Amino acid sequence: MEDANARNGDDPDFSSKIRVSVRDYYCYKFQMRRGIFNPILHGGRLFQQFAVDMYIKVESSRLDYVRNNQKEIRADLYQGLMDSIQAGESRASAVGKRTVLPASFIGGDRNMKRRYMDAMALVQKYGKPDVFLTMTSNPKWDEITRELDPGQTPQDRPDLMVRVFRAKLEDLKKQLFEKHILGKVIAHIMLLSSRRGVCRTHTFC
Template sequence: ADDLANYRVTLNLDHRLDQRRYNVPVTTKVAAVWVEGNERRKFEPSVTIYGNNRTRKCIQPFYGYYDPLSYPLFFPRGESGWHQGLPKDKITMEAANDHHGDDPDWNSMIRVSVRDYYCYKFQMRHGIFNPILHGRRLFQQFAVDMYIKVESSRLDYVRNNQKEIRADLYQGLMDSIQARESPASAVGKRTVLPASFVGGGRNMKRRYMDAIALVQKYGKPDVFLTMTSNPKWDEITREFEPGQTPQDRPDLVVRVFRAKLEDLKKQLFEKHILGKVIAHVYVVEFQKRGTFC
């Protein structure tokens, strides 16, 4: 911008904050904390710009300059990150900002989704240096931060399209009465997650009922098979850069695990290495190793 000299960038300069949280990390894992009751809050901005006249501007995660301001080491040239109007290849910016942009089908055809954008950023390309894949713990933080952005965009869509998922059938005064909520403050409008939203209550119930239906029709399962990911697989370790560990490359670990999972499914369901499969159910779990005293 022409008036760039009139602004300054402030990063966590509030002295009331606990500065210990900004010390050098002592663990190899990064996690996100979701506070109960914050379901209706937007993603909190982490970068604030103040003008010389003390005007304040919060950088929202769906702005193109959120990523370079939050992670300057990954965007040293100030490249724009993902934004809602990012066009696909061979699509002009004018077409991406066309009035049809409110149509989900039109939007998916001409605009890059937040998920597709960060899948692209995490790709390995021979001969091209990707600073994100060399960020180690900062890469972990970036991955968690961007996943929250992806999940927030999905929740925003659900929140803004309650009529399309027929949420009126699952909310309202009758639901509150059936739940025996007598205080008036407890009666309100609920945001309902569709059954297609992975991890939601309806999605989990549907998967459970499907599994029970298979047992009811075909009987108890004959084989219980467990596959565990090993971060020391040769397919993972041989792709490391010098000095890297499995904790530094979570993208590589999950990518190899996914490939091996798909190969195992092909061996079981197409090549029938354990016999012909008439029904199956499987789930992928992420477990954290703990120590006991």
């Protein structure tokens, strides 16, 4: 364990044979296993709260890693007293140390800007999209309802709904990009969003 920590520091997403990441650990805890009762999956709304809290833990670990490794992501180019002065800031109380999120951090400002610029580059090269395709999860899908235990509703098993949706999404991508059911795709952009507990994906072709 000491050797693994020495090689990879406190990176929360690193996994090896002797340790797993926080995300991998909770994915393991959420797994469905035949013949084995998992009390977490039978917690109803408490399970939903537990899943949200564990996601916050994973996200906090990633943010802590970014905060403690600013030199590695060259944050000195974006922070410091001179930057504040050059920006016209004269109040000492407003001059502080900024923590910069790398472009690889999903949901961060630089990540969103990079995705936007990539999308605009595709539009500039290939023109406006021809197809706007939306896929929405249906809690009454047979793949979901037949896996529910007696007394459970789809809302009690967000993990199951997400897994079924992801499987159907991958199948849709295969139909579009490999079997060309709507014609040959020369470029595409995918956006994943969640609203009111409904999983959606938008594809521009």
